[in-house]
Amino acid sequence: LKPVPPTEYDGTPDARVLHRFCQECRDYLEAGKVKKHRQVFTISRFLKGTAWEFYLNTVAGNVYSWDLETFWVELLNYCFPTNYIGKLRKDIDRCYQNSRNVKTYVHELQELFNLVGQTDERTSVTRLWKGFRESIR
Structure with a gap:
């Protein structure tokens, strides 16, 4: 089976939407056997809006040093209210x-x-x- 791409995430501060995106990305990366150092770059294709801004401004310059768990935490911190x-x-x-x-x-x-x-x-x-x-x- 061909991996099913995740639904795009636009940075909406809704934990259920982000959780779904994270789960779909994990499944996509696992099914596609994407190497750990390429995972964040691979899912960047499914970001838009505020989430894409975060990637572009914070991650893109050093994307291959980011691990997936750190990326999720920092994406949440960027897109969601501080409280x-x-x-x-x-x-x-x-x-x-x-x-x-x-x-x-x-x-x-x-x-x-x-x-x-x-x-x-x-x-x-x-x-x-x-x-x-x-x-x-």
């Missing part, structure tokens, strides 16, 4: 099950954890437990 991750952390603190079913609550909380890069299982489970309705705890 974006802080806002997501506050959303996590305000996320409770309330009248929702468990599956819906867990899904929302997991999505927020993914967006902020929360990988510590103990912290995640503690926050999940704290947000359950009293009748479940």
